[in-house]
Amino acid sequence: MDIWIAGVGEIPCKPSYDGMDFREMLYNAAVKAYFDAGITPADVDGVVSSGMDFYEGVSITDSYTPDQVGGRLKFNTLVSNDALNAFIHGCMLLKTGHFRTILVTAYARASNILNYPEIVLNSFDPYVIRPLTPHLYTVAALDARAFLINSGCEVRDLSLVVVKNKRNALRNPSAAFAENTSVEEVESTEVVSEPLRRGHVAVPCDYAAVILLTTEKGLGKVRVEAFGYAVGSHSLDFSLKAWGQSRWARAAIDMAFKQTRRRRFDFLEISEPFAHSELMVLDALGLVRESVCKTLRDGGFNIDGHLPVNPSGGCIGMGYPLNAAGLQRLVQSVNLLRTGRWESCLVASPDGEVVDGGAAVMLSVEV
Amino acid sequence: MSIESFYEYPAGVALSRFLEGLRLGRLIASKCSACNHMIIPPRAYCLKCYRPIKEYQIIGEEGRIVTYTRSLINIEGKPANPPVTWVFVKFEGVDGGLLHVLDSTINPQIGMRVRPVFREQRIGSILDIKWFTAV
Numbered sequence: 001m002d003i004w005i006a007g008v009g010e011i012p013c014k015p016s017y018d019g020m021d022f023r024e025m026l027y028n029a030a031v032k033a034y035f036d037a038g039i040t041p042a043d044v045d046g047v048v049s050s051g052m053d054f055y056e057g058v059s060i061t062d063s064y065t066p067d068q069v070g071g072r073l074k075f076n077t078l079v080s081n082d083a084l085n086a087f088i089h090g091c092m093l094l095k096t097g098h099f100r101t102i103l104v105t106a107y108a109r110a111s112n113i114l115n116y117p118e119i120v121l122n123s124f125d126p127y128v129i130r131p132l133t134p135h136l137y138t139v140a141a142l143d144a145r146a147f148l149i150n151s152g153c154e155v156r157d158l159s160l161v162v163v164k165n166k167r168n169a170l171r172n173p174s175a176a177f178a179e180n181t182s183v184e185e186v187e188s189t190e191v192v193s194e195p196l197r198r199g200h201v202a203v204p205c206d207y208a209a210v211i212l213l214t215t216e217k218g219l220g221k222v223r224v225e226a227f228g229y230a231v232g233s234h235s236l237d238f239s240l241k242a243w244g245q246s247r248w249a250r251a252a253i254d255m256a257f258k259q260t261r262r263r264r265f266d267f268l269e270i271s272e273p274f275a276h277s278e279l280m281v282l283d284a285l286g287l288v289r290e291s292v293c294k295t296l297r298d299g300g301f302n303i304d305g306h307l308p309v310n311p312s313g314g315c316i317g318m319g320y321p322l323n324a325a326g327l328q329r330l331v332q333s334v335n336l337l338r339t340g341r342w343e344s345c346l347v348a349s350p351d352g353e354v355v356d357g358g359a360a361v362m363l364s365v366e367v
Numbered sequence: 368m369s370i371e372s373f374y375e376y377p378a379g380v381a382l383s384r385f386l387e388g389l390r391l392g393r394l395i396a397s398k399c400s401a402c403n404h405m406i407i408p409p410r411a412y413c414l415k416c417y418r419p420i421k422e423y424q425i426i427g428e429e430g431r432i433v434t435y436t437r438s439l440i441n442i443e444g445k446p447a448n449p450p451v452t453w454v455f456v457k458f459e460g461v462d463g464g465l466l467h468v469l470d471s472t473i474n475p476q477i478g479m480r481v482r483p484v485f486r487e488q489r490i491g492s493i494l495d496i497k498w499f500t501a502v
Contacts, residue, residue: 117442126376127386128408129466131494133442138453141436142466149434149477193438193453237408239463243434243455 003091003213004220005363006101007037008331010209013176013319016111017206022056025208026107027068033103033210034070037219041070044212045099048090049076050083050106052323054119057112069105069210081231081351082271083209084326084359088227090213101214106328108321110204120353125237137201139238139354141193144276146244148195151283153293155195158275159186160296162199162316165272168303169313172332176205176319200275205319209327211334222334222363225262225344228255229359231351241356246277249284249348252360260362266342267308269333271325271349272315281348282309311336325349330361337365381411384423390491394483396461398422406462414462428482429502430456433464435475454499456481467493470500 009032011017011025034040047069051061058064066072075093079086083106090102113119120136121129148154160183169178189199214220230251235241257263265287272278279292288295288307295301301309312318312332321328326349333345343365350358378386381397385408388395397409397420404415411420435454441447452475457464469475470484480502489495 115443117444121442127378127382128493131492132466132468134453134466135438135440135442135444137440138436138438138451139466141438142434142453142455145436146434146477190439192440193436195436235463238455238466239406239408240414241455 001095001097001215002217003094003215003224004217005222005224005334006039006212006214006216006219007033007035007221008209008211008334009033009036010174010328010331011207012174013205013207013321015176015203015205015319022107022109022208023064023068025206026065026105026210029208029210030069030103030105033212037212039101039212039219044070044074044101044103046075046093046102047071048086048093048102048104049078050086050104050323050327051078052080054123055113055322056109065105069103071103075099081323082326082349082358083324084330084347084349084361085229085351087211087327087330087361088229088359091224091227094213094215100216101212104211104213104327105209106324106326107208108204108324109206110322111206116204123236128237135193136353137192137196140274141196143244143280143354144196144274145194147276147280147283150244151279151293152291153279156183156187157279157293157296158195158200159183161272161275161278162186164302165310165314165316168311169317172313172318175313175317177203178313178317196274202273202315202320205321207319207321207324207328209324209331211327211330222337222365224361225364226256226259226362227360228252230255231357234351234356244280246280246284246350246358248350248356248358249281249360250286252348252358253285253346256360256362262344262362262364265307265344265346265362267311267336267345269310269312269329269345269347270314271329272310273320273325273350273353275316277350278309278314281350285348326359333363337363379411381409381420385409386491388425389493389495390489392485392489393425394428394458395423396426398424404462405460407458407465408463426458426461429480430458430464430482432475432477432479432481433457434477435469454481456499467496468498470498473501
């Protein structure tokens with residue numbers, strides 16, 4: 001059974017949507033998705049909401065979602081971690097044959113969170129990690145250091161990722177942090193935890209996105225060719241963490257490869273809460289012949305390179321919408337595929353800034 | 368509006384052994400009696416063969432730095448004054464490892480041999496380790 005994306009809707013990333021609550025943000029994204037798909041809420045059979053109660057601080061997300069996305073009294077479920085998991089959940093629901101059209105939602109109200117590092121700290125082991133009170137940038141920096149040592153990359157390579165993504169974002173009207181910057185400017189920002197500088201960190205943002213999935217080929221704009229996920233390897237005390245590696249990405253793409261013969265992609269969209277996150281995922285995916293750092297330095301990942309990475313601007317250029325990052329990547333991918341410039345792409349998103357888990361989705365426009 | 372939430376988590380059988388070990392100034396790992404897999408912090412079940420753990424062992428204190436960072440911010444995002452050096456340490460023959468801070472006088476390197484320095488007053492907490500220092 002083939003799965004199609006019938007329509008997408010989003011509201012642009014912003015540091016803060018002052019005066020608008022998350023239900024109103026989702027409503028605006030849903031209206032755009034319905035318009036894009038050419039269907040109405042009456043055509044939707046169920047809703048899958050991506051949500052992290054830790055981030056939202058309100059309640060269980062699926063209790064708050066159906067009304068504003070046209071899902072009242074429809075099948076409704078919540079999937080935690082990154083929104084790619086909710087998207088994949090929607091695909092699997094369609095594959096059961098019990099549904100024809102599924103709506104997937106995700107949003108971030110990062111501006112609501114007044115003590116984000118402490119919120120993230122509370123997701124770590126309460127006995128072995130929390131008493132030490134590491135900032136999430138500290139944990140990320142441990143990953144960055146291990147990656148740089150193991151890969152032979154340099155700190156300058158992290159800055160190259162930032163320059164690439166911020167420049168790509170200049171073409172994206174949904175991006176909040178687009179900038180024609182330089183390596184020197186990135187490296188003039190303060191060190192937060194060596195080797196990471198402030199400029200290597202994607203800034204959290206407010207955002208909402210809705211995607212309509214369908215089994216009806218006539219409604220399809222972009223085909224969901226394959227998907228994979230890797231969960232369950234993360235240890236909350238970091239004891240099993242493979243520092244400097246994104247092993248989840250390899251596992252997720254291996255699962256997806258079993259569903260398709262495609263091994264090459266026209267571009268990649270990778271959620272990168274930190275500059276090194278993008279390189280770690282690329283390293284794990286193994287899609288380039290030469291080292292990730294050499295390919296980066298040679299411009300291979302630029303928008304006009306042989307494998308563009310984050311042509312949308314990524315999370316560094318657009319803003320990091322927490323667990324909605326996966327849906328943010330998907331919406332950008334659909335929009336980019338529909339420009340006619342590219343025919344296929346791979347989307348990958350980790351389940352958080354420092355989590356050994358994540359998912360991958362392959363899209364194509366070969367209708 | 369502010370709502371305070373209070374939770375009390377039981378540490379569980381395996382982690383209680385670990386915390387009691389810290390109180391006594393020792394590092395405790397679990398050992399699977401079936402496949403001999405050892406891990407720190409200890410688990411109540413084997414991650415390799417899924418059998419229940421019945422054995423806990425004191426391990427050698429000497430470990431090696433797997434990765435490190437010097438952090439210039441604290442948990443509130445404010446400047447850490449002085450900066451704090453963080454390390455992840457693995458121990459010979461034992462899976463897993465520990466995140467902790469390093470003696471600020473030590474210049475860290477990956478692979479450097481380190482050992483924990485325990486506080487004189489210990490209560491059964493990860494904070495019973497004051498820091499790791501060079502061997």
